[in-house]
Amino acid sequence: MKAVAIILAAGRGTRMKSRLAKVLHPLAGVPMLSHVINLVHSLHLEKSFLIVGRQAEAVSALAKTKGVIPLLQYPLLGTGDAVRKAEKALKNFQGPVLILNGDTPLLREKSIRDFYAYYQRENATVGLLTVRLENPKGYGRVLRQKSGEIARIVEEKDATQEERRINEVNAGVYLCDAAFLFEALSQVRSDNKQKEYYLTDIIGIAVSQGKHLVGLEAAREEVIGINSRANLADAEEVMRTRINRHWMDEGVTMIDPSQVRIGAAVAIGMDSVIHPGVCLEGETIIGSGVQIYAGRIRESKIGNDVIIKDHCVIENAEIESGAAIGPFAHLRPGSVVRKGAKVGNFVEMKKTELGEGSKASHLSYLGDATIGKGVNIGAGTITCNYDGLKKDQTIIEDGVFIGSDTQLVAPVTVGAGALIAAGTTVTKDVPPDALAVSRTKQENHLEWAKKRRLRQKGV
Numbered sequence: 001m002k003a004v005a006i007i008l009a010a011g012r013g014t015r016m017k018s019r020l021a022k023v024l025h026p027l028a029g030v031p032m033l034s035h036v037i038n039l040v041h042s043l044h045l046e047k048s049f050l051i052v053g054r055q056a057e058a059v060s061a062l063a064k065t066k067g068v069i070p071l072l073q074y075p076l077l078g079t080g081d082a083v084r085k086a087e088k089a090l091k092n093f094q095g096p097v098l099i100l101n102g103d104t105p106l107l108r109e110k111s112i113r114d115f116y117a118y119y120q121r122e123n124a125t126v127g128l129l130t131v132r133l134e135n136p137k138g139y140g141r142v143l144r145q146k147s148g149e150i151a152r153i154v155e156e157k158d159a160t161q162e163e164r165r166i167n168e169v170n171a172g173v174y175l176c177d178a179a180f181l182f183e184a185l186s187q188v189r190s191d192n193k194q195k196e197y198y199l200t201d202i203i204g205i206a207v208s209q210g211k212h213l214v215g216l217e218a219a220r221e222e223v224i225g226i227n228s229r230a231n232l233a234d235a236e237e238v239m240r241t242r243i244n245r246h247w248m249d250e251g252v253t254m255i256d257p258s259q260v261r262i263g264a265a266v267a268i269g270m271d272s273v274i275h276p277g278v279c280l281e282g283e284t285i286i287g288s289g290v291q292i293y294a295g296r297i298r299e300s301k302i303g304n305d306v307i308i309k310d311h312c313v314i315e316n317a318e319i320e321s322g323a324a325i326g327p328f329a330h331l332r333p334g335s336v337v338r339k340g341a342k343v344g345n346f347v348e349m350k351k352t353e354l355g356e357g358s359k360a361s362h363l364s365y366l367g368d369a370t371i372g373k374g375v376n377i378g379a380g381t382i383t384c385n386y387d388g389l390k391k392d393q394t395i396i397e398d399g400v401f402i403g404s405d406t407q408l409v410a411p412v413t414v415g416a417g418a419l420i421a422a423g424t425t426v427t428k429d430v431p432p433d434a435l436a437v438s439r440t441k442q443e444n445h446l447e448w449a450k451k452r453r454l455r456q457k458g459v
């Protein structure tokens with residue numbers, strides 16, 4: 001597209017009632033502004049600018065890798081004032097400027113391209129996207145002349161009762177000839193309810209100068225402007241539907257997509273089945289043929305044909321093909337589950353590798369451990385990795401059998417093929433193929449229990 005873009009993202013976002021700048025609030029797991037920046041990036045424009053103000057540093061950071069240039073607006077005097085911040089940088093530019101709001105993150109690339117094509121075809125000076133809404137509350141209303149042509153935009157706060165009833169609104173997306181834009185903005189006054197310089201006033205100015213102005217109706221769901229938490233939830237629903245549709249088109253089954261949340265940066269292989277109550281976050285990659293039940297997976301890599309049963313929490317972990325996890329497993333950062341391994345109920349892992357085909361089926365804490373192939377970790381096994389000052393490593397070599405209720409006091413190594421008897425506290429290294437037992441010999445006192453019972457009854 002032969003144009004430049006200006007994204008407005010300096011505003012306070014008062015209606016969000018938040019410490020966080022509005023445009024930084026996450027939508028599908030990434031800041032809402034990132035969706036707009038990605039859109040602009042995909043249009044391959046000559047130049048793009050981002051107007052920043054509130055929490056300028058954090059907001060600018062989103063633009064960095066996308067070749068979008070941040071410009072500071074201070075004080076915040078309205079959308080018209082915001083656009084003027086790019087005037088100097090565009091002094092020698094001739095052509096259309098695409099203006100987008102940073103709080104309108106659902107726009108699709110195709111819609112912008114269609115809008116641009118229409119604007120070019122019409123040879124217009126100003127173009128804007130409009131939309132009819134059942135509930136137009138909060139948006140600027142489009143006032144039309146008797147002829148049906150657009151006359152001007154009136155902001156809700158400045159609108160009369162009658163004007164507020166108009167349900168055709170301004171979507172906040174414009175294409176505008178650069179020369180006209182900055183000339184018109186120099187005429188905009190702040191004599192309105194909000195004492196702001198409204199970008200929307202350029203519409204009336206264009207009409208009064210007889211410029212060719214075109215309005216194009218946009219898809220309702222794409223132009224939701226996020227001003228409040230309720231709007232954010234609405235947008236989240238649109239996003240969720242879109243993302244879930246996309247993955248279903250790619251061959252993923254969802255039993256009930258309304259109960260599945262998949263982040264914008266997640267990838268899923270075909271023939272995977274996502275059950276209700278699943279949350280996939282961050283840059284998570286799921287292989288093909290994977291079954292996932294209710295739970296949360298974040299920044300993790302899951303191989304093919306893995307099954308993740310209900311209520312697992314998995315973060316910064318890697319699970320290789322054919323492994324089985326859960327129910328109720330907690331894989332913390334640095335957990336690696338190798339091919340065909342099994343992690344069962346109430347097992348917590350952290351910075352631990354569980355080797356190929358190994359099993360930790362019940363009730364264990366495995367932290368800072370390297371566990372080889374074909375190992376069996378009995379129920380209730382605990383790696384005692386922390387002595388109150390520092391963390392130490394536990395190494396369990398291939399083919400080891402760890403009996404139930406074993407404590408491994410790190411640093412410690414259990415050699416290949418060794419067997420640890422149930423209830424053992426391992427405090428020193430175990431040689432390969434050895435048996436380690438650390439418990440007192442059992443004594444059976446015959447009839448003892450029975451005698452006690454009788455004593456208690458006073459017999």
Ligand code: UD1
Pocket residue numbers: 008009010011012013023051052053073075076077078079080081082101102103104138139140141153155169170171172197198199200224225226227
């Ligand atoms: C704006 C439009 C309204 C339109 C709606 C569409 C104006 C005056 N009104 O209203 O007609 O229906 O968008 O969603 O433009 N911003 C700045 N600097 C400022 C003020 C705002 O950069 O001084 C940024 C905000 O961060 C935001 C965008 O501009 O991303 C829009 O501002 P907002 O206050 O949300 O405008 P609306 O009242 O929604």
Ligand code: CA
Pocket residue numbers: 101103225226227
């Ligand atoms: Ca808005």
